Amino acid sequence: MLPVAGLAKALRAIRRSIWVYHLNSGSCNACDIEVLDALTPYFDVERFGVKLVGSPRHADVIIFTGPVTRESLPKVVRALKAMPRPRLLLVLGSCGVGGGIWWDTYATTGGFSKLEEILKEHGVEVDRVVYVPGCPVRPEAIIYGMLVLLGLAEQKVREVELPAPGG
Amino acid sequence: MSLVKILEIALKTGRVTRRYPAEEPLLTPEFRGSIEVDPAKCWGCGACVKVCPPNALTLTPSGKGLVLEYFVGRCVFCGMCAEVCPAKAITVTKKFELASTNLRDLRSRVVHEVLRCSVCGAPIAAEAEVRAVVKASPISEEYAILCPKCRKERFSRSVGLRMGAPGGGSS
Numbered sequence: 262m263l264p265v266a267g268l269a270k271a272l273r274a275i276r277r278s279i280w281v282y283h284l285n286s287g288s289c290n291a292c293d294i295e296v297l298d299a300l301t302p303y304f305d306v307e308r309f310g311v312k313l314v315g316s317p318r319h320a321d322v323i324i325f326t327g328p329v330t331r332e333s334l335p336k337v338v339r340a341l342k343a344m345p346r347p348r349l350l351l352v353l354g355s356c357g358v359g360g361g362i363w364w365d366t367y368a369t370t371g372g373f374s375k376l377e378e379i380l381k382e383h384g385v386e387v388d389r390v391v392y393v394p395g396c397p398v399r400p401e402a403i404i405y406g407m408l409v410l411l412g413l414a415e416q417k418v419r420e421v422e423l424p425a426p427g428g
Numbered sequence: 429m430s431l432v433k434i435l436e437i438a439l440k441t442g443r444v445t446r447r448y449p450a451e452e453p454l455l456t457p458e459f460r461g462s463i464e465v466d467p468a469k470c471w472g473c474g475a476c477v478k479v480c481p482p483n484a485l486t487l488t489p490s491g492k493g494l495v496l497e498y499f500v501g502r503c504v505f506c507g508m509c510a511e512v513c514p515a516k517a518i519t520v521t522k523k524f525e526l527a528s529t530n531l532r533d534l535r536s537r538v539v540h541e542v543l544r545c546s547v548c549g550a551p552i553a554a555e556a557e558v559r560a561v562v563k564a565s566p567i568s569e570e571y572a573i574l575c576p577k578c579r580k581e582r583f584s585r586s587v588g589l590r591m592g593a594p595g596g597g598s599s
Contacts, residue, residue: 305445355482358534359502362482372501374531394462394526394534396504401446401453406527408449418500418528421536423467425556 268388269412271347275321276411278310281351282320282344286337287369288327291397292354296324299400306404309411317344322410324403328356328363329370337376338383347388351406355396453524460505461523465498465538469517472496472540472554476509476518485509494540494554500526501534515560545575552576 283296299306300313314320317340329337341348352373355361360372370376373390380387393406408414446454472494474487484503487496510518528534540554552558552575562572571579 303444303446304448308445355484355502355504358531359482359484359499361502362504364482364502390529392501392528392531392534394500394503395524399453399524401448402524402527404448405525409527409529414449416528416533417523417525418533420533423536423538425467425470425472425538425540425554 268347272349272389272412276310276413278312279321279407279411280312280314280319281322281324282314282317282340283324284317284326284337284340286325286327286333286357287330288354288356292326292357292395295397295400295403296326296353299403304400304404306407309404309407309413311407317341320344322349322351322407325350325352325357325373326354328360328372329376331368331370334370334376334379338380338385341380341387342383342385346386348386349410350387350390351393351403351410352390353393353395353398353403353406355394358392358394361396455522455524459522459524460507460520462500462503462505462521462526463498463507463509464519464521465496465536466517466519467538469515470496470538470540471515471517471557471560472538473514473557475512475514479508479512481506481508489542489551492539494542496538496540498536499534500536501531543573545578546573547578547582548575550575550577 283293285293298304300311317323323341323344327333352358356363357373360369360375363369364371370379373392377387389410391406391410393402395402398406405414409416472487477485477487477496482502482504484499485496486499487494489495507520510520526534540556542551543553543555543558544551552573558572561567562569571582574582
């Protein structure tokens with residue numbers, strides 16, 4: 262992991278020009294369509310300087326979709342290994358974040374938390390991850406997630422624990 | 429297409445880009461976002477847990493009590509939990525700005541107190557559920573606060589006494 266000051270410096274450097282690489286790890290294409298939607302003139306992520314590139318070697322941020330199927334796992338690890346530091350990830354959709362409805366099947370790794378362990382075994386460190394739930398994610402949610410990743414927007418969700426009133 | 433024609437179309441269409449963070453998002457009335465569980469209404473019956481396709485809702489007994497946990501990161505926003513909830517405790521909100529830097533912040537919990545059997549002390553169900561059942565159906569509270577095993581025992585003993593079986597003591 263990069264030191265916090267180093268990460269903040271890197272984030273400041275890419276703030277107005279973020280090159281993203283879209284990595285599909287076996288998603289159903291709903292999230293991918295929404296990524297495409299976010300790039301169209303209608304939602305226009307390019308307002309924030311976000312530009313889609315064709316190789317993980319050029320990417321500042323990887324937009325990650327899908328539950329990581331067994332077939333795609335080695336390719337995902339290789340793509341993330343090819344990415345330069347700092348590795349910033351925007352994990353999209355309920356599949357990417359928690360495994361979705363495939364969270365406990367044999368054919369998928371089941372979400373990013375389990376992929377992270379596999380990445381650690383391969384010596385691939387991820388510096389910052391932002392999870393964007395949604396099934397599929399709205400283009401607005403992708404934009405919001407990108408702003409959270411860059412530190413331009415505040416995170417709205419918090420862990421809540423409420424007791425049910427007794428008596 | 430000539431440049432003039434493109435310009436003509438562009439002028440006629442105008443600006444279509446949404447200024448999203450500065451402007452209201454495009455939410456339709458049918459849109460389903462994350463759910464909210466009202467702890468004052470929830471029984472802890474687990475109907476939502478049974479129906480949840482990706483097991484985003486879980487009901488697990490722990491040291492604190494019966495914990496109903498909602499993990500937004502796995503939710504597919506189908507809204508079936510709100511449909512099936514007998515207490516109408518679950519509402520589907522329009523919240524979609526759920527991005528988070530860690531998975532912990534995506535969890536929300538409702539902790540229920542567990543009712544224990546008045547005879548053997550085994551956990552039965554959430555207290556709120558038993559209260560709701562006593563209110564809704566003609567079952568006496570004396571029976572409702574027993575675990576299934578003790579209830580069966582007491583019932584068969586009382587039936588036996590009525591049929592004239594010997595013994596049974598005071599109960």
